[in-house]
Amino acid sequence: MSTTPELAILNPVEEVLRKDRIPTIWCPGCGIGTTVNSFAYALMGTGIDLKKTAIVSGIGCSGRVSGYMALDSFHTTHGRAIPFATGLKLANPELNVIVYSGDGDLTSIGGNHLVHAARRNMDLLVVCVNNMIYAMTGGQAAATTPGNSMSTTTPYGSFEPEICLPQLVDACGAVFVARWTAFHVKQLERTMAKALKKKGFRFIEVVTPCPTLYQRRNNMGDGLAAMVDYKTRSKIKNGAPTYEVAMQPGGDIIVGEFVDREREDYLSRMRRQLGSHYCEFPEQVEDQEPEGCCSEC
Amino acid sequence: MSTTPELAILNPVEEVLRKDRIPTIWCPGCGIGTTVNSFAYALMGTGIDLKKTAIVSGIGCSGRVSGYMALDSFHTTHGRAIPFATGLKLANPELNVIVYSGDGDLTSIGGNHLVHAARRNMDLLVVCVNNMIYAMTGGQAAATTPGNSMSTTTPYGSFEPEICLPQLVDACGAVFVARWTAFHVKQLERTMAKALKKKGFRFIEVVTPCPTLYQRRNNMGDGLAAMVDYKTRSKIKNGAPTYEVAMQPGGDIIVGEFVDREREDYLSRMRRQLGSHYCEFPEQVEDQEPEGCCSEC
Amino acid sequence: MLKEIRIAGFGGQGVILSAHITGRAVALHENGYATMTQNYGPEARGGAASAALVISDQPVLFPYVANPDILVVLSQEAFTRFTPEVKEGGTLLVEEDLVHMENLPQHLKVYSIPATRIAEELGKKMVLNVVMVGFFCSITGAVSYDACLAAVRDCVPAKFLDLNLKAFDRGFQFGKELLEKGTKPEMDTETEAILESAN
Amino acid sequence: MLKEIRIAGFGGQGVILSAHITGRAVALHENGYATMTQNYGPEARGGAASAALVISDQPVLFPYVANPDILVVLSQEAFTRFTPEVKEGGTLLVEEDLVHMENLPQHLKVYSIPATRIAEELGKKMVLNVVMVGFFCSITGAVSYDACLAAVRDCVPAKFLDLNLKAFDRGFQFGKELLEKGTKPEMDTETEAILESAN
Amino acid sequence: MPKGSVAITAERCKGCGFCVEFCPTHVLELSSAFNAKGYHPPHMITAEKCSGCNLCGMYCPDFAIFGYKFPDLKGGKVGPA
Amino acid sequence: MPKGSVAITAERCKGCGFCVEFCPTHVLELSSAFNAKGYHPPHMITAEKCSGCNLCGMYCPDFAIFGYKFPDLKGGKVGPA
Amino acid sequence: MTHADPRCVLTGTHFINGDAACCEGALAAGARFAAGYPITPSTEVVERFASRAPAVGGIFIQMEDELAASIALQGMVWAGQKSFTVTSGPGFSLMMEHIGLAAMTETPCVFVNVQRGGPSTGLPTLPAQGDMMQARFGSHGDYSTISLVPSTPQECFDLTVTAFNLAEQFRVPVMFMMDECVGHMTEKVVIPEASEIELYPRRRASKPPGEFLLFEPGPDLVPEMAHAGEGYNVYVTGLTHDNKGYPLMNPKMQRELVTRQFEKISRAADQLTIVESEGVEGADVVIVAYGITARVSRRAIQMARDKGLKVGLLRLICVWPFPEKLIRELAPKVKALVMPELNMGQVVIELERCAGGKCKVISVPHPGGTVHKPAEILEAIERGAQ
Amino acid sequence: MTHADPRCVLTGTHFINGDAACCEGALAAGARFAAGYPITPSTEVVERFASRAPAVGGIFIQMEDELAASIALQGMVWAGQKSFTVTSGPGFSLMMEHIGLAAMTETPCVFVNVQRGGPSTGLPTLPAQGDMMQARFGSHGDYSTISLVPSTPQECFDLTVTAFNLAEQFRVPVMFMMDECVGHMTEKVVIPEASEIELYPRRRASKPPGEFLLFEPGPDLVPEMAHAGEGYNVYVTGLTHDNKGYPLMNPKMQRELVTRQFEKISRAADQLTIVESEGVEGADVVIVAYGITARVSRRAIQMARDKGLKVGLLRLICVWPFPEKLIRELAPKVKALVMPELNMGQVVIELERCAGGKCKVISVPHPGGTVHKPAEILEAIERGAQ
Numbered sequence A, B: 001m002s003t004t005p006e007l008a009i010l011n012p013v014e015e016v017l018r019k020d021r022i023p024t025i026w027c028p029g030c031g032i033g034t035t036v037n038s039f040a041y042a043l044m045g046t047g048i049d050l051k052k053t054a055i056v057s058g059i060g061c062s063g064r065v066s067g068y069m070a071l072d073s074f075h076t077t078h079g080r081a082i083p084f085a086t087g088l089k090l091a092n093p094e095l096n097v098i099v100y101s102g103d104g105d106l107t108s109i110g111g112n113h114l115v116h117a118a119r120r121n122m123d124l125l126v127v128c129v130n131n132m133i134y135a136m137t138g139g140q141a142a143a144t145t146p147g148n149s150m151s152t153t154t155p156y157g158s159f160e161p162e163i164c165l166p167q168l169v170d171a172c173g174a175v176f177v178a179r180w181t182a183f184h185v186k187q188l189e190r191t192m193a194k195a196l197k198k199k200g201f202r203f204i205e206v207v208t209p210c211p212t213l214y215q216r217r218n219n220m221g222d223g224l225a226a227m228v229d230y231k232t233r234s235k236i237k238n239g240a241p242t243y244e245v246a247m248q249p250g251g252d253i254i255v256g257e258f259v260d261r262e263r264e265d266y267l268s269r270m271r272r273q274l275g276s277h278y279c280e281f282p283e284q285v286e287d288q289e290p291e292g293c294c295s296e297c
Numbered sequence C, D: 001m002l003k004e005i006r007i008a009g010f011g012g013q014g015v016i017l018s019a020h021i022t023g024r025a026v027a028l029h030e031n032g033y034a035t036m037t038q039n040y041g042p043e044a045r046g047g048a049a050s051a052a053l054v055i056s057d058q059p060v061l062f063p064y065v066a067n068p069d070i071l072v073v074l075s076q077e078a079f080t081r082f083t084p085e086v087k088e089g090g091t092l093l094v095e096e097d098l099v100h101m102e103n104l105p106q107h108l109k110v111y112s113i114p115a116t117r118i119a120e121e122l123g124k125k126m127v128l129n130v131v132m133v134g135f136f137c138s139i140t141g142a143v144s145y146d147a148c149l150a151a152v153r154d155c156v157p158a159k160f161l162d163l164n165l166k167a168f169d170r171g172f173q174f175g176k177e178l179l180e181k182g183t184k185p186e187m188d189t190e191t192e193a194i195l196e197s198a199n
Numbered sequence E, F: 001m002p003k004g005s006v007a008i009t010a011e012r013c014k015g016c017g018f019c020v021e022f023c024p025t026h027v028l029e030l031s032s033a034f035n036a037k038g039y040h041p042p043h044m045i046t047a048e049k050c051s052g053c054n055l056c057g058m059y060c061p062d063f064a065i066f067g068y069k070f071p072d073l074k075g076g077k078v079g080p081a
Numbered sequence G, H: 001m002t003h004a005d006p007r008c009v010l011t012g013t014h015f016i017n018g019d020a021a022c023c024e025g026a027l028a029a030g031a032r033f034a035a036g037y038p039i040t041p042s043t044e045v046v047e048r049f050a051s052r053a054p055a056v057g058g059i060f061i062q063m064e065d066e067l068a069a070s071i072a073l074q075g076m077v078w079a080g081q082k083s084f085t086v087t088s089g090p091g092f093s094l095m096m097e098h099i100g101l102a103a104m105t106e107t108p109c110v111f112v113n114v115q116r117g118g119p120s121t122g123l124p125t126l127p128a129q130g131d132m133m134q135a136r137f138g139s140h141g142d143y144s145t146i147s148l149v150p151s152t153p154q155e156c157f158d159l160t161v162t163a164f165n166l167a168e169q170f171r172v173p174v175m176f177m178m179d180e181c182v183g184h185m186t187e188k189v190v191i192p193e194a195s196e197i198e199l200y201p202r203r204r205a206s207k208p209p210g211e212f213l214l215f216e217p218g219p220d221l222v223p224e225m226a227h228a229g230e231g232y233n234v235y236v237t238g239l240t241h242d243n244k245g246y247p248l249m250n251p252k253m254q255r256e257l258v259t260r261q262f263e264k265i266s267r268a269a270d271q272l273t274i275v276e277s278e279g280v281e282g283a284d285v286v287i288v289a290y291g292i293t294a295r296v297s298r299r300a301i302q303m304a305r306d307k308g309l310k311v312g313l314l315r316l317i318c319v320w321p322f323p324e325k326l327i328r329e330l331a332p333k334v335k336a337l338v339m340p341e342l343n344m345g346q347v348v349i350e351l352e353r354c355a356g357g358k359c360k361v362i363s364v365p366h367p368g369g370t371v372h373k374p375a376e377i378l379e380a381i382e383r384g385a386q
């Protein structure tokens, strides 16, 4: 019989997972775990130093990802993964810092941090699992929920316009912007690998099924049905202008790598501006009262 | 002698000002008061019902504008003028609601509300006085401060990239987006009048001098010098794509009406979605347990 | 008389609703008191779900159930986790296709029903929870047939009413017959299957 | 001996710095104690600015100044607002071009100086505050010439040092001469101008 | 005979000079006199050139000045339209 | 002789069917048997068709399956490359 | 007092949980507007409101975060409506700045907090009473508000109505401090006829614009209210302000304003002493408790009485302001006051202060996640009885 | 203990204000990273830090708001650095959620709050002490932290160093509660040689990865710390967690975790009883005060002594945890304890509780905007002495 006994050989992804945390809390057919595979292979493929890699999440089903990765894992507060990650990066520039969280977390309550981290071109990779719903709390409509969807807070169908994440982060200055769905496991792996190696603020949106609280409640079947739906609705348009990639309920899902530009990242720009005022700590600084020593000088 | 005794005739703008609040707290040569003139004439010109007009500000020098207008004035908390205004509008759709505040208030701490109000196409007019600095608190760098500027928090010159406000709110779906400077008193009046009459989320950025804490500290002279500088640096480009209007230190200031599109505003969309589920209060509703009466039904 | 009841299974089986219907029957359609609580938790996402129900002729003070008089289990996990907690001489109701009863405490009265299969026969797996309510009603007698029926009517969407009423009755009848021929724990037939697929 | 001092004028006149220099002189260059506080406020935006300085040979407990022994005013507003607060027999130092002294309490010792004009003569209006420090130093004797000079050195940017030292000295000398010929409040010559422009 | 004039509330003025700079016909100048706050308010130097266009008023951040047109001679009433 | 095979950890499986659906050569099928959690894990129905491409592994949200290629006959060691 | 609008009242007998009952209470109280943001275990309140409100011309808006929700609701109030928001621990922490704003601007509104285990994300789905001191002191500066605590789903309905009434009467934000256990507990809830539900109407301006001063204290120190769109040109600011509402930032105005805002509450101490007492007369030990904990204590009291102990229960329904007078009178009459709380000992600080050493004060702390075992409380009763 | 790095210490005699002194204290304590957001009257601290930090390889980042600042600083700490943030009332209210996070994750850091008049925007440029209870109870749920209060610019330096040391020793966020008066008051400040400044070093993991458990309590109940990038695969969450740091959400774990986090502080009650007392022995009346108010009280004490009254001063330097034992011992020995505060009576609640009725406790409240008139305090002393 071709299935092999559990202990004989390990699933390669377990190299970067916290085995003692499996099984995950995720529902059957939840797409989050699928995105984790792409991420795991990207991590292993790029050969970046995993000891120097930290993953930060907010709160949510997607926010649990950090806790399943065998990296330095930070499960912070709802919406605040990015500023926490910013602190990590500034205080230890050697770290590769990845933010992995949900659409509600990163774009609703956390929207301001997304905007300003992109503006600063902070050297972070942000992976946004967009399941178009507030899942962890039981399925409330989010800023990403397609119009006319049923959710616990929109019993008569949602009516708030959705936000187009690639367009938003592009407008704020992100240097790398891409979108895939959980169906695109290989492309997602490649894009993540590419993004992991780039410097500056990088953003990847991954459209992902939440069968329990989104698909089922909208008669869209289970996770598998959603994956098949993504397969059929997706159109790959690398380099598409981000103002043309908004998602329409039932319409095409434009996927691909939209933005890949060069821009000086926060710390480089800081060092350039500070010039000789900035001394790496090991050097000696003279002991004298600086300018602005009192509220008037 | 041609100057007339104070009481003989009134400055027309006083019709919409709280006379008992003048003189303002603003510094000599501060541009905020100049923008208020354009606003005052726009208000009077459009003939909208001033009794049904509310103005909401956050905190800051610009945030004091609400308190000088003879309207319903709300001086809220720092960054939260927009959500307060949202509450006003939803609970009394008859109101014309204007948000008038500063760049730091609306775009830094308040950035998330700006993004989501624009996304919702909430029926608000937002006037952002962009003096490129946190003035009220004594001149710290803001998300709008041009690179290499001196401020109390950037003693060696600022190095954070500036945000391009028209591009941001455009990306979020604002239906009307314009930029003028305090020098463009007439154009600003016309644009404000036009915006006052439009429905949906409207955004006007007004580049304004803060001689005390920005211009002087950057050897750019006083308020007058700044006004003259605006006059020379401004290029009017109505309809310019917002991704082409970012300001460069010392470079052109692209001004004009950039976006003027039609999109269903929040309340209209809500009513359309809710359809018969929404009953204006006067009507009778039957007294029965609704769906979702318990956590499971 | 105060009865502490726990109903447990997976999320999505309608465990909570079955407790809700039962409690509602007691509180609204009989003149008793009922307090229902539920265990939420991230695991509720498709994982374990369980509800506790305290019914009494007095107001209920303590809302939780530590050692139920009656335990209803719809999953293996639930069986393993909650069976040890049942009171000496308590009653255990089991979904027989989903639960394989290993080292069962001898002191328990055990009653099994293929609720899922019955529900599937009725055309909608969803209604297994209402089948369970019927079964509970007849086996325990903790609440009357009529009260339960009324509660079912209250709680299910009109278009599924008949189906649910049928489901309730099937469960009730199954319990009645079982009582007539007397109880006995059954060996789960699918054990091997499980073990096999496990390696 | 404890001396309470207030220095008041517009924002931008360097009022706070002049208090800072004086306090610093006492605390760091003499072995006394000095506590400086300032009134901020939105009005500080180009409007009123004022600093309070308490100097003593004992640690200062109460930081604020309600009724100063010495008041230094560099603006009309400051004059009007603070003069009534000065202690019986207290001292008033005035920027004579900016202040028109109306109904002045008789009990005060008043000394005027055209500090702004002097500063402008020196080539930088900015230094009027240091002129004032010099004037304060010679008139009140509350702090020594050397201590003040040292404090000026501490506080001004190197490239303006000479200018400021000159300014300090001019102020000091002006006070010295004034003391020699004795004090008298002067009538402000620009009153009419003000009144006219006011209608 | 000028087409218009301005009204100045000197005590409100903070001497920013906007009105002077942006008056299209250069009617105004800051006076050497101080107001009570120590600022130099404007006064008219070439009143005859004033069109009453009120640009000075539009620019004045302190509501201290405004221009108004004289009515076309019929009735000397002075005031904004 | 197939080019590869899969390893399945049945207890982790939640029966979502991703692996079955997206296996390019349709090697897998959900078994009728339940695992302890009550899900139907996959099993191979056409093992000979398995290329060891590990697409099933890429899709499996619960890390319950993965594919691996057999080494080119030299040495029967079984395991991922 | 007026009466509830029948169109908003779900008169009848229901089997619903505390969250649902709270929602019905808000509707009965006349709240047709709410702003919120999802968080376990409170979300069911607004989920239900979202389905119920449209039928009565109401709106629920889910804002982008709790900062927005907690001030949008104040905009709704200044537009003339009754409004509320609902949250739990982490969201409540984010609302602190705006609770202060509501207090400072005397905006009548209700903040519902369904308490869960903390600190931080803690135990999102399990009960606690760990936010009680935060409800009183969580915002910066000095302010005085009202906090009510229900102990059954029925009370979640009844006291929500009371919460809105007190908010209107005193022009303060009222904290409605539920907990996960009560919020998720399903029981019979009886909703009376609208005609039996009394409501305290908005204190509208009795003078015309021009004569009316927005913050002029009435005889009970509470000002009347004018809204946007009524022609009053209201001026509302979080700065220290005079009776017109204009900023006036000096110590004298500060004293006048803050003192009045405290006194309007403290003067009403008797009305705001809302408790339920049972067997307190002649008791040796009195359990002082609130919310679900008071209910569980009853079990312990039964056990203690079976052992022949003289035990009473004083259930605090209104915890803030604290019933100081009552406790000062009670303390000398008993051997001990026992306070179980689902926190590490918060309200007991006030209890012990007011007991003033006149009797033992025994705290029975509990970090939450579940309720007390009656035995733990019994043990404390026995210690107290010695 | 180690010593300060001379490169960070501005040894010498300065004439600077409390805000500047606080900044120098942070640098001396080894903090080279800070995240903040401007707010009066605290901004001078970070403005100075922004000019000082680059020279020692440090960074100040002005975040987009206080929510971001209050968690960015925690990222800096988990990257292995010492870090702090600075704010005032409204910003402090926005930081509440993250103070709870820091407590729950045992992140050593310092929150500086330069208190101004409140509530809400209140009196942005004037002093108050109205955030004292908020410093202890402002975040949801149960947690225990430390609050220090300086009363001179010199202490703004000295105690900032202490604040960082206590943060490191106990792995808690420490609240450094200044006020506008002290912050903006300029006086002589002496900064000693680096060699005279003792620092409590980060408690780094003493075991290798694999053996090390991130939240395993040490003998003093405080766990050791490993940081991102050190190969430990740390797992840090605000959820209730086990010794590994893994979420474990049940009442048993909650009790274990929360109780330990309280005990690590309560066990050190003696070390954390940081007060200055003067003339307390044999006094009839003791003024218990903190911060600027204690300083002003000295004036009142002089006046009282001139009148022949026996008055002492107990100045609380560490207000939270409250020096309960000390007060319980002191109360029976005096006629009265008098507590002036620049708030409506906050810390006095604890004072009265601990006095346990053994003496009069007189609160001298003040809504802020300025400091007490010595006469107001004197009057209370005289009442107490009767």
Ligand SMILES: Cc1ncc(C[n+]2csc(CCOP(=O)(O)OP(=O)(O)O)c2C)c(N)n1
Binding pocket: A059, A060, A061, A062, A063, A077, A078, A101, A102, A103, A104, A105, A106, A129, A131, A133, A134, A135, A136, A137, A142, G037, G038, G039, G040, G066, G090, G091, G094, G121
């Ligand atoms: C301050 C705060 N507000 C609200 C919550 C409740 N909450 C937890 S997760 C979540 C939303 C999760 O949605 P998303 O980020 O899309 O993640 P998902 O669960 O959908 O993967 C919310 C609102 C919280 N924990 N903290």
Ligand SMILES: Cc1ncc(C[n+]2csc(CCOP(=O)(O)OP(=O)(O)O)c2C)c(N)n1
Binding pocket: B059, B060, B061, B062, B063, B077, B078, B101, B102, B103, B104, B105, B106, B129, B131, B133, B134, B135, B136, B137, B142, H037, H038, H039, H040, H066, H090, H091, H094, H121
């Ligand atoms: C929560 C909070 N944080 C910070 C502040 C302090 N603050 C008041 S105004 C202001 C910024 C004002 O800048 P801007 O919005 O650009 O207005 P400006 O003064 O420049 O016109 C800040 C940071 C505050 N009042 N509240």
Ligand code: SF4
Binding pocket: A025, A026, A027, A029, A030, A031, A032, A061, A062, A131, A135, A136, A209, A210, A211, A212, A213, A214, C045, C046
């Ligand atoms: S609720 Fe949705 S997002 Fe969360 S685990 Fe389940 S399927 Fe995934």
Ligand code: SF4
Binding pocket: B025, B026, B027, B029, B030, B031, B032, B061, B062, B131, B135, B136, B209, B210, B211, B212, B213, B214, D045, D046
């Ligand atoms: S500080 Fe700047 S913005 Fe503020 S009033 Fe003065 S000039 Fe205007």
Ligand code: SF4
Binding pocket: E004, E005, E006, E022, E023, E024, E025, E026, E027, E028, E049, E050, E051, E052, E053, E054, E055, E056, E057, E066, E067, E068
């Ligand atoms: S009204 Fe016009 S012309 Fe006359 S002064 Fe003013 S700007 Fe000049």
Ligand code: SF4
Binding pocket: E012, E013, E014, E015, E016, E017, E018, E019, E020, E041, E042, E059, E060, E061, E062, E063, E064, E065
């Ligand atoms: S514009 Fe106004 S404030 Fe400026 S100078 Fe002219 S009158 Fe004075």
Ligand code: SF4
Binding pocket: F004, F005, F006, F022, F023, F024, F025, F026, F027, F028, F049, F050, F051, F052, F053, F054, F055, F056, F057, F066, F067, F068
């Ligand atoms: S490894 Fe490839 S071929 Fe083999 S089962 Fe998996 S997906 Fe199919």
Ligand code: SF4
Binding pocket: F012, F013, F014, F015, F016, F017, F018, F019, F020, F040, F041, F042, F059, F060, F061, F062, F063, F064, F065
């Ligand atoms: S993808 Fe994984 S979880 Fe889904 S059925 Fe296959 S093995 Fe099971």
Ligand SMILES: [Mg+2]
Binding pocket: A102, A103, A104, A129, A130, A131, A132, A133, A134, A135, A142
């Ligand atoms: Mg989501």
Ligand SMILES: [Mg+2]
Binding pocket: B060, B102, B103, B104, B129, B130, B131, B132, B133, B134, B135, B142
């Ligand atoms: Mg600004």
